[in-house]
Each structure stands twice: as structure tokens, then as C-alpha cells.
Amino acid sequence: MPPYTQSRHDNHHHHRATNFISGIRLLSFPDGFNLDYDRGANLDHYMESLAKAGPLNLSNLIKQHYHHTKLSCIISNPFVSWAVDAALENGIPCAMLWIQPCSLYAIYYRFYKLNQFPTTLISNMIIELPGLPLLHTEDLPSFLLPSNSFGGVFKLLSDMFETIKKYKWVLANSFFELEKEAIESMTELCPIRPVGPLVPPLLLDQHQSLDVGIEMKKPDETSLDWLNKQRPHSVIYVSFGSLAVLSAKTMEAIATALKNTKHPFLWVVKTAGQLPLGFEEETKTQGLIIPWSLQTKVLAHPSIACFITHCGWNSMLEAFVAGVPMIAYPQWSDQPTNAKLVVDVFKVGLKLKPGPNGVISNEDIEECITQMLSGPEFEGFKKNAAVLKQAACEAVTSGGSSERNIRLFVNKIARRS
Template structure:
């Protein structure tokens, strides 16, 4: 066991992430806050992204005397890698079912061997393993090594509550026989079928992901603590509704530090795609609150018809726009994901098309007036922290529910509605753009999102709700105590009354 000079035990926390940007970054940012409170943190993920990570950062390399190898770290967080069972050039997106099934088999063995080699062989005290939902088998590894495990939920607390009630059969949800059933859950507005996470619907095609999430909830007792990338003031009602069932502790928003009035250089986020910084130079030439920012993430590929409808609406809006249109690696015969012919030339004086951009800097730029987004939780958390109203275009997973939260709970934007063909028309996009910028509720959206921005900044600051929850976790890890319900930080009655106008 490693000891400091004053004989105090050094507590190490291992963060286990699925190898995707939106999964790695929340864990890194949580790790940075744990390090700032005296713990030692290490991030472990599969080796297929090792080269990309190490190329991006000027890593701190130190010799490990035990095995004469090099340790890589980011801002004091060590990086470790283990095999997912595939060669580096294997296309992991080609067959998700096969990939996740294989990872579930080989991941525990390789992660366990890594723990033995890095911690036990070096006499380091591993005091906690923090996992995210896409590596649920890591909880079994924690049990195997008798190390307490924490789950970092990387979607809103509302989604956690929905899944908990769905997988434990506590409420009625749509079925093949009754696909249009509306769902009423404590702490949430009434949810129609189109508002629910796609994985709870009978039409869900992703069996491996459903199996993985189901297994997570069936084994929830393996997690000593449940954390969330959210903040209390944002989801107060649904967090309170879970108190007796399975308390969830918000420790976010785990977004870039520059959005939270903190030093930009202290952020530990990674960019697995190279951003085009030229878009910032273009933004600098635009008027304040004039630019429509459009991005649908790294996975979504829209049909050619949908791309054309959005392109036409942006052109007709007479507003400058910045569109992150990540083109397919292999062009499809039906034109999916591709910009309409001639669009770039026609709008060269109005818009900027980027394959990827530094989203944090874009959202914080004074030229941005609104964000048209797929409503992934990382993007939504960033736009809230930046104080930018949104137009949502959800696709799958948690995104439909996130969009419902935007319109019915947070009240910071609008949702694009599909027609009978499943397409959002040009007219619909134009109408939402006009409403979000100049409509009768435009000032209300701006006011609400700015209040949430202030609440997010306060939550992570010293003494804020998320900061207190992180400190409580650090104390639990350091003292080896069990999870006591009274340790959860809730708003006082006075604080609750002050926040009602923001969160209801």
C-alpha cells in the first residue's frame, strides 16, 4: 500500500470509459475534480483510440520503475489502455451487436489484468472504480476485486429515472399491442411515444444496446453510488422522485471549464476529430446574435431529402449560419448526409460549412443566436452552460426525451416536427428559426437559458450543489464509508422556491 510522508493512504480512483468522445470527456472532467480534492485518478479505455489520444495531447511521460514502461497523463490524470479483443484496423461500427458481445466477454479479463498489473503489483490502493453505462461489465470487475463501484450516468437524470422504472416494471410503457401509450412518471411531464428514449419502444432495432442497458439496471446493486452529468437545479423534481428508489447524485455539468467561468486551459476534454478553427475567424466577422449554429453530432446521417430541406431553410432565413456537416466517409448512392449540389457556392457569402468545429468556442461566441441540434446530452449541456437557445431535431436514444425537456421543463427552445413522411419540411425549419430569433417567446427562451447558465456555473463552484456532491463522494471514498442517504445534497425550501421558475 502506497503511503505519503505523513503516513496517509493515497486513494486511487479508476475511471473506465467506453472509447467514444462523448463518454470519455465527462469521466475526464469528473476525474479532474476528484484530483483537485486530493484523490489520484486514472482513465482506462480500449486501446483502439490510444494513438489518437496520445497524439492530441502533449502528454506527461514518466518512467514506471516497476516495469520500465512509460506512463501517459492528461492534467494529472493517468491514461491506461486495455484490449477490446479486436485488431486496431477493425471497423467497430460495422456490427455493433458483435462488437458489444465480444467486448463484454474479453473486457472484464483484460481490465482485471490491467488492474492487477498497475495497482496491486505496484502496491497502490485502488479505492473506487467509476464506470459509465456502456461498460456495465466493469462493475463485475469491481466486485471481483472488492472495490466499491460508482456509476457515472452520462445522460440526464430524467433518462435514468425512465429506464429504472421501465426495466423494473414499475410503470406502464408502450408495447406492440399498445404502441401509442402515453407515460406518466413522477417529476416529469406526460411523455408520448415520440418523447420516450428509443430503447424502451417496441420498435427499437438495437438489441445489443437494449440488453446492455437492461443488464445495468438488473445489477444496480453492484454500484455503491450513482452519479450524473447534470445539476440539481436543472432536474430537481425528477431527482427528488428517485430518492426512495435509487438516489442519483448530480455532479455536473461536466462540460468544458471555459463555459463555467473557469480557466479554459484547465479543461481536460478530448477531440477525436480535428476541428476547423477557420470557422472561428469567420464568426469574428459576423454581427452579435446573428449566426445560426447547426450540428447533428458525429453519428447522425440525414437523408438527402432532409439535407435539402434544412439547406433550403438556412438559405431562405437570410441569417448567417455555421453548419457542421460531417460528410460520410464513403458517399452513398442515395446522397444521404451530403449537401445539395451547388449549395456551398450559392451560400458562400452567407454561411460556413465545416466538417467539424470546436463546439465549445462556437457556442460561447457572441455571434451565435441559436443552436439547431440533435439534442445529444453533451451538446445540450454545453448549450445550457453557454446560454444559447436551441431548436431540437432528435434522432434516437435519449435525444427525444432531451427534446421534451427543452420545450416542457427547461423552456429554452423549440422542437422541429416531422411530417407524415418522417421529414422535417423546409417550412417547419424556417418557422422555428423565425420563432426562436424573433417570435413572441424569443426573449423568454433567452431569459430562461441565461438563468440556467448562471445556475450551472453556481452548481460547480465551491459550495455549489454539484461541488458538495463531489466532496461528499471524496469523503466517502477516503473514509471507506457506506452510502448514507442523508449525504445527498438537496435544495433547502428557500432555494427550491427560488429555482422553481427555472426548473418548472
């Protein structure tokens, strides 16, 4: 994800930032492009250009706003590795916040730094790495595969791991109890300290009135009223995030499966034109279709039975904390590996597997839904999801694994100031 630059700040007029905590100041810097430039049209070009303009503009922002105040630390995400150079230029220690699973950190580190992969990755190859399940080629993050069309992202990751020793700390949006083996496998190489799950207090059973966050789009709040009318653990929630674009055949397969199961469903579809003709009318008493959802509140709702997801890490963490089992349909990036973890490590769901033509069938989707809601593994999925929910909540409470890491991090910064 690109950083929160001036253009993104100015162009997010339709986004919602609510109730920022007192003491937090939101600043932005120019990314070198006009407001009307389509930053998603050529991601490689945009990120390459940003890497040239970013260090100077970030450094200027630091000098402009903090010339009389010493910054204690800069925390950056892994896709703007140039931020660490701007930090060091100004004498500020830098921490990286890894925004994917710690398991992905371990995979990338061993790929870029230790060369523990075959020279050429071919189909059906098995990769064995410490702290991780056996991985087939299709379980690897898409940026490592020969089919990867985002060469710029491959280079971004390569650059980040080349500069990894410049970071004073590597933090992660995960928690120790979730990825114990992967985290411990990195202890002697380049430690990563989980400080998550970084989710709203609502999901953590911390009943705070403060609602902090930025909505990428205006959510449809009618979904909560609709969910209130459904039976507990009865609704199939379907959402594939803000970036995934599914084919017409895939959309038709999902629509047919949802209709055939006769379970109530809540489906996030960006534009109604993506749906099969007549589907919305045919299922108006069975389901609800909305353009964007209040996902954390939806997942926390007692009527939700399972979540059909693309396996973006934020969505997965929200599902873990809500105790909701998942049906995985990964698309790209870290998602194939995340889906592998859902099935084989966390054991809270099933994975949809495309057929020889690359498209999932409605029969396979229906079978997965049946297995998730009433199959022989049904109780196991619910139990494992409940265990992860409790572990996630405990990790961020006083004395929990993530809370201790945050306290350690803050204390080290305080001693340096």
C-alpha cells in the same frame, strides 16, 4: 459508448488529447479485436463480445498496474456494467457515472426495475411517471420502443439495472437545479447524485488557460475567425453530432431553410458531398460550412443566436452552460426525451416535427428559426437560457449543489481508504 480500450487508444491517432492535468494517468486494455476491425459495423456484436472479454482484461490491468497500490474507487459508465464485477473482484468499490439526463435514469429504472410501463408500447400512448412531464410514446428513448433495432443495447441497459445495487454510488452529468423533480423522484428508490455539468472551464466563465479534452476529429479553427466578423446573437449554429446520418431530403430542407432565412449560419457537415449541388457556392457570403467544430468555443461565442441540434446530452449541456437556446431535431437513443425536456421542462427551445413522410420541411425549419430569433417567445427563450447558464455555473462553484456532491463523494472514498 464503448470504453477507452487499447484498440481505441491506438487507433485515435487523428484525435487530440491536450494538456492532461498532472496526476492523471491514461491506461488502456485490449477489447479482443484487431485494430482494423470496424467496431461500428455491428454494435450489438461488438458490445456483446466486449462484455465477455472486458471483465478479465480490466481485472488484469488492475492487477498489473496497481498490485502495490490500493485503488480507492472505479468509476464506470452505464454501458459497461461488467466493470463493476471486475472492481468487486479486486475489492474496489465502484461508482457509475450516468451520462444521460437524470430523467432518463428515472425512465429506465421504472421500466426495467418497477415495470411501470404498459406491456406493449403503441403509437400515441401517454406515459405518466413521477417527476417527469407527460410523455407520449415518441418522447421515450428509442431503445424501449418496439421499433428498436439495437437489441444489444436494450440488453445492456437491462443488465445494468440488474446490477445497480452493486454500485456504491450513482453519479450523473447533470445538475440539481436543472432536473430537481426527476432527481427527487428517485431519492427513495435508487438515489442519483448530479456532479455536473462536466464541461470545459471556458464555458463556466472560469478563465483557466488549461484546455483539457479529447477531440473526436480534428476541428476547423477558422470558424472562430469567421464568427468574430458576425454581429452579436446573429448566427444559427447547426450540428448533429458525430453519429447522426441525415437523409438527402433532410439535408436539402435544412439547406433551403438556411438560405431563405438570410441569417448567417455555421453548419457542421462531415462531407461536402452531403450538401445540395451548388449550395456552398450560393451561400458563401452568408454562411460557413466546416467538417468539425470546436463546439464549446463556438457555443460560447457572442455571435451565436441559436443551436439546431440532434439533442445529444453533451451538446445540450454545453448549450445550457453557454446560455444558447435550441431547435431540437432528435434522432434516436435518449434524444427524443431530451428534446421533450428542452421544450416542456427547460423551456429553452422548439422542436422540429417531421411530416407524414418522416421528413422535415424547409418551411417548418424556417418557421422555427423565425420564432427562435424574433417570435413572441423569443425573449422567454433567451431569459430561460440565461437562468440555466447561471444555475449551471453556480452548481460547480464552491458550495454549489454539484460541488457539494463531489466533495461528499470524495470524502466517503477517503474514509474507506
